[in-house]
Amino acid sequence: MSSYERERPVRVRRSELSTPGHSEKMIAKAAQSDADMVFLDLEDAVAPSAKVDARRNIIAGLNELDWGDKIRSYRINGVHTQWCCDDIAEVVTGAGANIDVIMVPKIKGPREVWFVDDMLTQLELKLGLEVGRIGIECLVEEVEALQTVDEVARCSPRLEALTLGVGDLSASQGMRLGHIGVTDGDAALRYPGDVWHYARTRMIVACRSAGLDAIDGPYANFANPDGYERSAATFSMLGGVGKWCIHPSQIEVANRVFAPSTEEIAEAQGVVDAVRAAEAEGQGAANYKGMMIDAATTRLFEVTLDRARQCGLID
Template sequence: MSTSRLRRSELSTPGHSPKMIAKAAASEADLVFLDLEDSVVAAKKIESRQNIIDGLNTLDWGSKTRAVRINPVSTPWCHGDLVDIVTAAGSNLDVVIIPKVFGPRDVWFVDDLLTQLETHLGLEVGRIKLEVLIEETEALSRVEEIAACSPRLEALILGVGDLSASQGIRLGHIGAAAEGATYGYPGDVWHYARNRMIGAARAHGLDAVDGPYGAISNPDGYERESTWAATLGSVGKWAIHPSQIAIANRVFAPTAAEIERATAAVSAVEEAERAGLGAASLNGMMIDAATTRIFVAVLDRARQCGVM
């Protein structure tokens, strides 16, 4: 279960740089989010809105999803981010990403303000969708409630940098261990958070997206973390550097071998059903209706990604 929007790669692009915005529009990312939060210093937040407006209105984005990460609702910039950008470029904006959410109330604020703006501006009400960053322990503890709180919501994103600080994890970011930091834990410190967020997202028909990998000089590490997230059910991952886009697009799409295996499995079960049998055997493995769901999902995902 997921939305119809591709999110294999979500490219982070600083709103203060028109040059980087233009490069992002020409990239192979499924979704580009123009950032007003962490990558933009306080003194440039307001002026960066115009760069984003110009980029949304003048650049050719192809089939990409166009998104903006606003500042948190607890800051003095959130309201202005939404009002200025939706007023000037709302028809060219697909998604708003809300950072540092603590509970449904934060989502409702953005949802309500978007509804007011769309109504006032004559835009289609509800067309601009939401993604929410799960990057505070309060949000993780209420993730199921957050996942169910708004019809605009399309995806949850695991933000591990701020989650580290919120939880007191002594690790700066995914990739720190690969860069020589002492890991200090005999496993994946993000496994619980990933699994809980993915479960909440799937239960409510949302996409689960894995957050950033800081070691941009370590593509093998990025691919490993992407593979872990994909195996657990995430549909994509953030790319904080263009070099990570191709890896995400490949890892979060079914391989030719997976498609072949899924096609054979579904065909075997259908043949067994025609013969009045409840299960089939393929390459020495029993396949029944329960396992068929997995293979049908693989084929659906392959069609969505355009690789089948």
């Protein structure tokens, strides 16, 4: 059990921009972007020979650049690697006051989260930082993590979000997505629907139950904005609240898809107002544009209004 209490902060994560930690130029551009969150990467985007120098770039970027109101984050290497301990110790020591969230990849269960949590607590105590201020976001990209996702979602007060990483997950699950039949139109190998529906729903339900943000991972073909938007919209429809951006061109799409439109807000407000007016007159239901609506309907549309408030679209 953690030895501290922490009220989970409310953050908007419509767009999470992945930025290689070895590139000072890309880090500077990320700070100027419209992304809700930027995570500076030490893991997959950085070659083993460049990881140590990338830590120094990240420290400098976090300390010296103006990040506005963005969520400032960086991704460490997995707990199973030789880089993880120094990824945490060096960067938090160098820039702890300017870190909002640490991203932890390739977890398999709560154990890896506890390890990072404990390290952060020790560093915060040593450095005189507020204990528990730095949050954790984990990637669900191993079958073990998906299998234990409910336990993971409740394992640490630092945990703020889970991200579904379908690239590594497909390999961990032994999926045949790389088979030539998938790309040459062989109907026998085409999955009849969204191949990620179960994993997405499984993680989103765990997140909603635990009060975490559910984030969708990358869409690799950044030259296909329509495909990215379809992927984001599907995740949003299921209850997800954001998606990774591996290219700045994806930020606008994510920010738009994961926020209610003007039309959605107007409809939601109309429904809520109609039900409240009916209740004030002692009626349990109301007629709205030819539809019978009641308290159950209101709950659905209040979700839209709550999201609009979080995104700063209404008071």
